[in-house]
Amino acid sequence: MKVYQVLLVEDDGTNAGVIINLLERYNFLVTHVTDGILALSRVRFKEFDLIVCDIMMPHLDGLSFIEKGKEFYKQTPVVMLTSAGDKEMIVRAAQSGVSAYLLKPVTAEALFEKIAPLLHLSPDSLIDKKLFPLHLDYNTPSLTEIYMKIEGIPWRKDKGRIFESFSHFLAGRSFFTDLHISIESHFFLDGKALPILEDFLIGLAQKTKIRSKNIQIQSAYLKSLGTSLKEYDCLRDVFII
Template sequence: MAHSTFKVLFAEDNESSAELLIHFLERFNFEVDHVVDGMAAELKLRKERYDFIILDNLMPVLSGIRLANKIPDLNKNTPVVLLTASNEKEDVVNAAHSKQLVGYILKPFDPDKLLQKIVSVLRIPESLIIDKKKFPFSLERTQRDSYGPGVKLIGCPFQKNAEKIAQEISFILKELPNPRKFFIEVGEEFYYMKRSNEMLASLITRLASKYEIKEEDILILSP
């Protein structure tokens, strides 16, 4: 039930700039692999298939332009965008001959414009672009006659981890009545999170250990 994601390779040697863009793209449906030089990017492209490639032009070892013109076969149809400074623009236009190059973006750039470029090139329907920040995460205690006590997960747990959520659930439920079992009601927005099913499995394991019960005693209710 996890929402569709799109895999991006991002090659940028400025780690602080890279972190900002990674954080931005991961707000939406993008899983980002980041490397800091062209050679590392080439190795990634030999081993894994990506939906989109973002290359900084000036990188150590292997420049973005050179890499764009020698993308490994596994990703020979993957669209490429180059990030470049304004004084490099002419060099980029003259030197980049890759048919996969779908454009260049001048630095500093607006992340929203890059997002629009990716969405346009990949022809991603608007319905599949989910801004996780529009679905803030919260928990509330609930009760059902047929199941007993439980907790409802509301929104998307963007930038949350299983350990923190398990602690919050434990605080809300506190002591369990006998028999010691409960349910977790999971809203649709929870599944907008990358690897949401893995997070849910980790939650169940942690909570079963906390309450010294079997994992089967924690019922998951999904939409």
């Protein structure tokens, strides 16, 4: 299972919102910027699986970004957003190595038809988050222990839901010392899963007196990340098995 990293370069908020919603319904994480200069700053320091770029933008247009940025993103496929009247731009884009063109306004069918061959997507490659809604379950084998199970994939409004659910569960409980969290692998098919977990642990530290060493997270995926968790202070300090 993979989360595909997409750089979206689009100054029109409506068009950008449509594309982000279409992609992030599945296992894509979209980084959105509004002009070519910002896009250049991203490709210099981060690798992407796909770039989706508009042509006409302020400061640095899409074609200029492609011409200047290809030394950084190298073999990353680029889908150019175009309008029906952009024929001259399309010719210039073809000469710059654009992989495909997508006519605006963007539809789901057209978008996935273009990107599927570029990313070598099979029917099993895409995970529809609507089919795996976030579900939280709790068990208390003793007065001082809480077992928490996280299933499904967080999406859109689920960012603060874990902490809200846990806070509701804690209502009326006076004390606990140990928290055991089991996380299903599908959870990490959302590109924001790690920040969501980090925010939950930060909120937990602020609301309760539990110590990091008494929080145990069972997740093969988290364990495989090892030192990659160093930017997440709370996740780094808990016990991961």
